[in-house]
Amino acid sequence: MYGGIDLGGTKIEACLHDGGFNALERRRIPTPSGYGALIDALGDQVEWLRNAAGDSGLRIGVGIPGLVDHTSGLAYTANLAAMNRPLAQDLFRRVGTLLPVENDCKCFALSEANGGAGEGAATVFGLIIGTGVGGGICVDGRLSRGWTGLPGEVGHIGIPAWLLDDLKLEQLACGCGRKGCYETYLSGPGIARISAAFNAAPATGETVAAGLAAGDAGAERTIAAWSRLAGELIHTLQLTLDPERVVLGGGVTLIPGIADRILQAFASAKLAPTRTPSIALARFGDSSGVRGAAMLARPDHQPSRASS
Ligand SMILES: [Zn+2]
Structure with missing residues (x-):
């Protein structure tokens, strides 16, 4: 199974997928305004996914409405509290696992290119x-x-x-x-x-x-x-x-x-x-972003230019 998290301006969606990236269960929570609360809310969604899957090692990916500089690790999100923040590293501190984080439009493209x-x-x-x-x-x-x-x-x-x-x-x-x-x-x-x-x-x-x-x-x-x-x-x-x-x-x-x-x-x-x-x-409409976020966590997913 795979977990996807789609961070939006008003809600944070988590969706558990099976191995073929079919949606099984989803949960939406409101997007909080402060950065610390945002990391906490993302952490809550990670925990919900792990519990829903019954797997503390569930592979999870995150899509955000902004750019991710994979060299500096900084997020550029004009409409969210995460501007110029090392979102992936801070989420790592919250959940204990470094999760792949990518721009939500790119998650959409990944989803539609694979089975869409x-x-x-x-x-x-x-x-x-x-x-x-x-x-x-x-x-x-x-x-x-x-x-x-x-x-x-x-x-x-x-x-x-x-x-x-x-x-x-x-x-x-x-x-x-x-x-x-x-x-x-x-x-x-x-x-x-x-x-x-x-x-x-x-x-x-x-x-x-x-x-x-x-x-x-x-x-x-x-x-x-x-x-x-x-x-x-x-x-x-x-x-x-x-x-x-x-x-x-x-x-x-x-x-x-x-x-x-x-x-x-x-x-x-x-x-x-x-x-x-x-x-x-x-093909997957509004669900494609969260589906593509889950695909980021696929073991064989290697972007064409990998970061270290
Ligand atoms: Zn412009």
């Missing part, structure tokens, strides 16, 4: 578009960790200025300190920003999705612009990582027909002679 919607593809990019935009790359089922833990952080790639001009969108400031990042436009809040540029009435990602379903012209224009941006991002992914399959996760990708819209936009953006990667929706 990316199964059978040699190179899989797991792309999450929700309240933020992030991802991870798996080659032959193995997660690419890169040098600094960054590969897949595509939400902070800058959109080409000519494309924003074409779409009559301004270069908006991003939370990362730069301007014109994909995340600022493609995320759920980003859809609302695009809508605000085109439509007088205020909107949210949810109201735009509802408007699209109802045939509203303003919502259609918003999602058409969004799709061109998403297609351009896939073009950049192809030029840099060339995935065979892109697996989509996150709330925004639940908009009906979104994968086809991205594919059509990509077809107009790509270099003419290149083939098109397939785009699939996640």
